[in-house]
Amino acid sequence: MKIALFSDVHANLPAFKAMLEDLDEQTADAIYCLGDLIGYNVWPNEVIAEIRKRGIATLAGNHDLKVENLITTPQSLSEPGKKYAYHLVEQHHRDYLLTLPAHIRLEFKQGSEKLNIVMAHGSTRSVDEYTLFDTEEKQVLEMMEEANADLLFVGHSHKPYHRIMESSAGVFKHVINLGSVGKPKDGDSRGCYVMLTIDKKSSVSDPESIKVEFRRVAYDLNMASQGILESPLPDEFAQGLFEAR
Template sequence: MKIALFSDIHANLPALGAFFQDIEKTKPDAIYCLGDLVGYNIWPNEVINEIRKRGIPTIAGNYDFGVGRTSDDCGCAYKTDEDKAMGSQSISYTNQIVGIEERKYLRTLPAHIQLEYQLDEEKLFVLMVHGSPRKINEYLFEDRDEKSMMRIMDAPNADIMFFGHTHKPYHRVFEYEKDGKTAYRHAVNLGSIGKPKDGDVRGCYIMLTLDENSSKFNKESIKVEFIRVEYDVEKAAKAVEDSILPNAYADMLRKAY
């Protein structure tokens, strides 16, 4: 089984369109979205409706949570006054243009999705969150202490945990003992489809491959592939510049920071 997971579109319709074109080639058996459909660009309604019409199971990102409730706080934990000011412009603009039905959709998105697979008489638990299982806007960066990550994954009993929010993709594997055997937990950050921050302007999504032999006791049996997708970055950047949004968001798209 091939499962595609993507996150953090942030109203970037050209990037989302390129993603949908790409999955026509990769042909996953299932698709999941880990939130932050809106914010930072001009197409929140179009992005929401492209995902809705495909019936893609989707969880709420921090931006979706805020806009769904017409809040002026996106929960982004900006570090500088400049970032806070730009963030305020972004969520204010999004709140002004998002539609009634689209807002209702955002407000009803679940906080997480958990799947239980029974493969070769063994259970495998997959957890999907936006920031972390503890908080929608918690940042789980790649340098997070291993003991901390294990505690975060242990509480919901996640063998594989997928998340976004940082816009920086990575895959870490943690070893531990279970029932007298060596077992493994996989923590996977999806990166971002519409607002990458890792220096690569292309959108990023994940393809998870499982089969009847996939097991927490065999780390090689769980395959995670990062797929990068080219899109019309300039179209998305120009849309920002032609709107009342800060031009800095266009620069971020062009340089992926």
């Protein structure tokens, strides 16, 4: 089974379209999004509409939740600042964002063995908590034990990695950060998403049996940055796309 996972589009439509074009060629059996559809750029409605059109199961990211109790006026749509990105979101899409779940859980039965996948935006404990490559191993393993997760997929930091840890029970736990489609922060300006492959041999006892592929997709950076520069959003958001910081 091939599962595509992505996160942190951040209203970057050119990056999102390029990612989808690449994803469509991968013949994924399932697709999941780990949130942060909005913020930092000017196409939140187009991104959300495509997510909903495709029926992609999606989590709420910390930026998605910023539309709660947001009052939009003509003045707020012209004032400079980062909040402009949230005021752009149409009401019916705001309603959708505020109904998204915090976690998605999947359980695979591989013979007598179970393989539990948990998806969260930041961590299983908080949408705002970072699960980083160098987060203390004991802390991560405790969190995964709480969540009954063998594979934990997260976003939020915009820095992709695949970390494998051995638990006290002698089984291997995997943490995969998907990076970011629309605002990478790992020095590579290309969008990033993950293809996970699971088959009948996949097992928590064999770390090599879980196949994780990071796919990087180039897109029109000039178009994405121009959208920012022609809006009330801070110009530094545009420069950040090129620097991937």
